Amino acid sequence: MSHWIILPVVLPALMASVLVLALRHHLDLQRIFSIAGTVALAGLGVVLMAMAHDGTVSVYELGDWSAPFGIVLVLDRLSAMMLMLTAAIALVVVLYAVGSGWDARGQHFHALFQFQLMGISGAFLTGDLFNLFVFFEVLLIASYGLMIHGGGGRRLRAGVQYVIYNLLGSTLFLFALAILYAVTGTLNMADMAGRVGGITGGDTALLLVGAVLLLMVFAIKSALLPLHFWLPETYASAPAPVAALFAVMTKVGAYAVLRVDTLIFHSANDAMAALLSGLLLAAALATLAVGMIGILGATGLGRLAAFAVIGSMGTLFSAMAIFTQETAAATLYYMLHSTLAGALLFLVVDMVRERRAGGDAYRPAPAMAQGGLVTALYFGAAIAVAGMPPLSGFVGKLLILDAVRDAPLAWLIWTAILGGTLIAILGLAQGGSRIFWKLEAPADGAPPSGPAPAIALPAASAFVLLGAIVALTLFAGPVTSYLDNTAAQLYAPQTYISAVLGSDIEG
């Protein structure tokens, strides 16, 4: 049993405790520790990717209690990849937050940030549904603190909405877990996968209710229609670097749907698989439409970026909802891309807010300092988000369109994705031209351009994200072959189940 698997949870937890207890008054030390901790997490991500690369499913039994009695952490290709993605985004975001001075605008930014990383890593690794609930709560409670970082009345009010919405989600999660436990008698995912097949009679209906409720909880997390109401206001009001990290948080919901469906519900019975797939597809197409129309109708860059996240979740789920191995691979590629692109867009939004006299609202304002660089970054981010060539959004959408070709409603998905892309291009072009081109002369006596904060580190971190998107495009071949293997592993859940349940014999 390798102890590497628990380190992505333990390391941020320890780091956060040190930050909040010992270093609370030393911002410089906090920055050093937080960056070092995030670099170490990225290193762990590489190690875990290497461990999972050959297709082995590694299991870590907490307290050496064998499954299904104890809680297990499970590492497979998908978990390792999501961890690596989280660590990469986190590293960029923490560098940006330090470079732009966001971490100095309130207390405990770095401690909350590390707790958030702990929650996300745990959610990707756990093999137990109740433990997944606990890690969801960890990442949510840290996100509440991060969301209101820097204070301000509007941010606090948006925070109240966000917290109450998510508390309702948590309650729903517990209802779903209770139903599933009552029906199957277990909370271990692998064990449950083995038991759902044997459920007959009246319990099938209960199982279905539990599965749909669970799906609803994950839909809240991934902002699927009609449960997306929390997202635009939250993401637009949150500090933009935090919103960039939240781009990973919506993917936690997508990951959970993919994991739970492929492992537990997909093979349970056909009627159930068809129902879940149909519900998800309908929600995904509506989400896609609302997200893309929201991009066009936004009144500021912050809301534009928030709706871009919703639109990308819609695109992602419209492929995932088909639930075949091919669509899973395409979904995962788009997931990598949309996380990077969404984070990049939020960093650009923050650069605009920091420099432009009128904030990020669509109103004429004097030219901003360092405008050329920010404009260029926005141009890159917009191309990536819209999914135009030459960046990876294009490759991702192409893979999705190709993967859903044999699905019964392929024409509808094609129409929605292509139409949505067109609307998104219009919306992004409108946003860019109204923010960067529609200038007015500065008021008398005012300096010719707005404030010019330090740009070296913020721009560097944004360029790292852009570079990652370019790399994802250039190395699309190797990446997709890795993702094909990942999807194949997801759709052969027997390896996962026997790794978890059989490990008491080996160990």
Place this chain on the structure above:
Amino acid sequence: MEALVALGIGTLTAAGIYLVLRRRTFPAILGIALLSYAVNVFLFASGRLMLNAPPVLIDKTGAGVYTDPLPQALVLTAIVISFGMTAVVVLLALGAYLSTRSDRMDMDNGPDAEEEAGQ
């Protein structure tokens, strides 16, 4: 007994949902609290209702009467988490009330509000 517990959970949930849908933060927080009570009882019932039985196996064959201990542990975790979350949301609502002098849940989307969000 099952009917009584089910009625109790139903009433708590209905009251909780009604309160959460109110426009001010205080009733909404009360609603969240009621919902978390309801879900705790519901979790407890997921291990089947049993009277006067210990939460451990008494003889090793498993033949003796016992009540499922796992939901009790789950309820304990859920209580701790919902208690912490309620504290967070109370503080947040207080902060929002003190800095905007209003405890309404909805946002007013005027041009000034947009500007404030950008700062």
